[in-house]
Amino acid sequence: xxxxxxxxxxxxxxxxxxxxxxxxxxxxxxVEEMEAVIRRLALPLQLLQLDGGHLAGxxxxxxxxxxxLLRLRMDRRIHSWGPKPLGDLTIGLDLEPSGVRPPMRAHGxxxxxxxxxxVDSGREVHLTLPNEVVLGLVVIPxxxxxxxxxxxxxxxxxxxxxxxxxxLLVDPLRCEGLRAYLRQIFALVASDxxxxxxxxxxxxxxxxxxxxxxxxxxxxxxxxxxxLRPPARIEIVKAAQAWLHDHPQQPITLADLCRQAHAxxxxxxxxxxxxxxxxxxxxxxxxxxxxxxRLLLGADHDQVRIGSIAAEWGFLNAGHFARxxxxxxxxxxxxxLRQRTPxxxxxxxxxxxIRIPGRPPPAAPxxxxxxx
Numbered sequence: 001x002x003x004x005x006x007x008x009x010x011x012x013x014x015x016x017x018x019x020x021x022x023x024x025x026x027x028x029x030x031v032e033e034m035e036a037v038i039r040r041l042a043l044p045l046q047l048l049q050l051d052g053g054h055l056a057g058x059x060x061x062x063x064x065x066x067x068x069l070l071r072l073r074m075d076r077r078i079h080s081w082g083p084k085p086l087g088d089l090t091i092g093l094d095l096e097p098s099g100v101r102p103p104m105r106a107h108g109x110x111x112x113x114x115x116x117x118x119v120d121s122g123r124e125v126h127l128t129l130p131n132e133v134v135l136g137l138v139v140i141p142x143x144x145x146x147x148x149x150x151x152x153x154x155x156x157x158x159x160x161x162x163x164x165x166x167x168l169l170v171d172p173l174r175c176e177g178l179r180a181y182l183r184q185i186f187a188l189v190a191s192d193x194x195x196x197x198x199x200x201x202x203x204x205x206x207x208x209x210x211x212x213x214x215x216x217x218x219x220x221x222x223x224x225x226x227x228l229r230p231p232a233r234i235e236i237v238k239a240a241q242a243w244l245h246d247h248p249q250q251p252i253t254l255a256d257l258c259r260q261a262h263a264x265x266x267x268x269x270x271x272x273x274x275x276x277x278x279x280x281x282x283x284x285x286x287x288x289x290x291x292x293x294r295l296l297l298g299a300d301h302d303q304v305r306i307g308s309i310a311a312e313w314g315f316l317n318a319g320h321f322a323r324x325x326x327x328x329x330x331x332x333x334x335x336x337l338r339q340r341t342p343x344x345x346x347x348x349x350x351x352x353x354i355r356i357p358g359r360p361p362p363a364a365p366x367x368x369x370x371x372x
Contacts, residue, residue: 020065021196023189027058030329031290032297034074041070042085042139045125046245048290050077050277054330060186064202067209068139071095071186078129079276081241084121088139089163091213092118092127095136095179102130108234108275109167114175116216120166126238128276136182138213148210154218168220178212185209233271236263240272240280244287249313254281288313289328296336306333 028034031049034057038045041061049055057074084090094104097113104111105128111117118125121142129135142163149159162168170178185205188195195201240261244252257280258268272280292313296306307318310333315321325333 021063021202023060023062023193023196025058025060025189027056029054029056031055031078032294034078038072041068043082043090044085045080045082048079048286049328050079050128050286051131052327052330060189062185062189062196064196064205066141066144067206068137069182069185070135070137070139071182072135072137074129074133075131077131077277080125080127080129082125084118084123084125085139087121087141087143089121089142089145090118091116091138091140093136093175093179093182094133095183096134098132101132104129104133104135105275106167108231108237111167112169114170114172116168116170116175116220117166119163119168119217121163123166126234136179138182145214149214152211152214154214159217162217162220168217170216170220174212174216174219178209178216181209181212231274233263233267234275236261236267237271237275239263240268241283244284248287248291251314252284257281257284285324286328288315289325292325292333293329293336296333297339299337301337304337306337 026037028037031047034055035045035047037059038047041059053076055074055076055078057072059073060071062069093116094111094113099113103113104117106117107123107126118127118137146159240257240263243257243260254265254268258265261268263271269279272278272283276283278286292309292315295309296304299309310316310318310321315324322333329336
C-alpha cells in the first residue's frame with residue numbers, strides 16, 4: 001500500500017538532520033552476551049532464558065541521524081523487563097511472523113501479528129519472546145517524530161494520545177508495508193552496506209520509512225476499541241517478580257511468595273503458567289541459575305569453588321544443581337567457569353557495535369554475510 005503522504009513534503013534537512021549513518025552486526029552466544037549487547041544499544045533490560053539449550057542469535061543495528069533501527073534474532077524463549085530509553089519512542093513489531101509459533105507476549109497480552117507494541121515510553125518493558133522470533137525495533141526521539149509529523153502535514157493527528165497506549169492494532173496491509181520496508185533496510189546492510197553512507201540513500205530511507213511509520217500510528221488510532229482487556233493475573237506475576245528481584249538470595253517457599261504477592265496459591269501458580277509457561281518456583285530456580293552463571297563467568301577458576309557459589313543461591317545438592325544447569329544452558333558449570341579467560345567473550349571484550357566509516361564490520365558468526 002502506498003503511503004498517503006507526498007514525499008515532496010519531507011524537509012530538505014529533517015529536524016535533527018539525517019546526519020551520518022552507521023551500522024553494525026553483532027552476534028551473541030549466551031544470555032549474558034545478549035544482555036550486554038542490547039545494553040550497549042541503550043536498552044537497559046534484564047533477560048531471562050526460559051528454554052533449555054545453548055542460546056544463540058544476533059542483532060543488526062542501523063542509525064540514520066536520530067533514527068535507530070534494530071533487528072534482533074534469538075533461538076530460545078526470552079523474558080525481558082526493565083525501563084525504556086528516556087525521551088525516545090521504542091516501537092516494536094514482529095519482522096517475520098510465521099503463523100505457527102507461539103505469539104509474543106507484552107504485559108501478559110498475546111500480541112497479534114499486525115500490531116505495534118511498546119509505544120508507551122512511560123511504561124516499563126515486560127516482554128516474552130518465543131524461540132526463533134525476529135524482532136524489529138524503531139527507536140526515535142518523541143520530539144523528532146512530532147516535528148516530522150508536522151512537516152508531513154499530520155499536525156492534526158494526536159500523536160501524543162496514540163503513543164500513550166502500549167499496544168496499537170494496525171491494518172494488516174499497512175503493518176506488512178512497514179515490516180517489508182524494514183526488512184529491505186536490514187537486507188541492504190548485508191548486501192551493500194556502503195550505500196548507507198550515501199546522503200541520497202539516507203534521505204530516501206527517511207522519505208519512504210517515515211510515512212509508513214506515521215500511517216501505521218495514525219490508522220491504529222481507529223482500532224482502539226478492538227484492544228483486548230488486560231489479561232488476568234499479570235499484576236500478580238509482576239508483583240512476585242519485583243519481590244524476587246529485590247530479594248534475590250532470600251530463601252522462599254511458595255506460601256511465602258503468595259504472601260508477598262498478596263495472592264492465593266492457585267492464582268499465583270496459574271498466573272505464572274499463563275504468562276511464562278512455568279510455575280512460580282520453577283521461575284525462582286531459573287532466576288537463581290542465571291545468577292550463578294553470571295558469577296561463574298566473572299570468577300577466577302583458580303579462586304572459586306562451584307559448590308560454594310551454588311550453595312549461596314540455595315542449590316545444596318551438587319548433582320541436582322549440575323543437572324539443572326546443564327539442561328538450561330547446554331553446558332556444565334565447570335565449562336562456564338573455564339570461559340573466564342582473557343580471550344573470553346565477556347561484555348568488555350565484545351567488539352564495537354558501531355562501525356568506523358570506511359572499515360568493514362567485525363565478523364559476526366551466524367549474522368547475514370556480505371555479497372559483492
